[in-house]
Amino acid sequence: MRLLHTSDWHVGRVFHGRDLLREQEAVLGGLADLVADERVDVVVVSGDLFDRAVPNAEAVALCSRVLERLRAAGARVVVTPGNHDSAARLGLFGGFAAAGGLHLRTRVADLADPVLLADEHGPVALYGIPFLEPETARHVLGVPSARGHAGVLTEAMRRVSADLAARPGDTRSVVLAHAFVTGGAPSDSERTIAVGGVQEVSGSVFDGIDYAALGHLHGSQELADHLRYSGSPLAYSFSEAGHTKSVWLVELGGGGLAGVERRELPVPRPLGRLRGELGALLADPAHTAVEGSFLSVELTDRVRPLDALRRLQDRFKHAVHVEWKPEGGRRAELRFAERVRGRSDEEVTCCFVEDVRNSPPSPGELALLREAFAAAGREEGA
Structure with missing residues (x-):
């Protein structure tokens, strides 16, 4: 059996104010071609199908089109919710969807009830573990003394292992989980799932499983041969500029995991960084290659x-973030009380202007400030 391991689609995500739906559809829609070319039997999405609990209509429509294309290409689809999703909304009509080959595993209470498929070697059990919010999950799982993500995920895997042990000996197993497993490398675009400062869980909780398809971290990573993050299909922060976005093609043979291969994904709009003075950046022909990148x-x-930013966008249409770090640094920082002690309103204002742009007000600007202070004084007197 061949599986395509994906996660963290974050459909509906906005990147520094830019809508990403076009880029997301370009990448996610192409997964159907990969399914057909590689004869994939099952596509798994390990959490964060959407970027928010209540996605807008455009995001829902895009996701629906992508899932329909995957089914039309011949793959079953198994989805679990992540910390960005609403499990209840995602699981709505899940029973009807399963009849069409879309398996939405959203209920914590049902996490040990697998999606059962079969190939020429026998049965394959796919266990979908929804994102486990510790305070809620420990009561649903009947372990009120469990603490943090490690406690509830350990109980979840105990239930999975117990169910698997009761099945025929040739049953192979796949677990979908949305968690921060020790050894994984985060980026700037994941929302923290820390509870009481602790968010990591040990990879050993997945011992005995043929393959654990992990979600949450946005970089593709191999923690062990059977324990991997697929990462997000697109970069969602500039900290991911060096990522190679990909999915894992997983082969299950008669004896369990037979092999895993990486399949790189297209990059509809790359990320780039520039540094220098504004005038030079706008004039330098060496930067022509990044004019189409998010910058x-x-x-x-x-x-x-x-x-x-507006001036940069005259040349670099997709410049989305600007930070000012003057060469040689800025003046030494002072406490607020030290800045204003013994100074007039005009002096405080002029110091503020100089601080935020590294240059004092011009004579014309100073005249405008004095005019504003005079007007304010007249209003206060009235």
């Missing part, structure tokens, strides 16, 4: 440039 720009001008 994060670090400006080194001694004086903060005015309207920097």
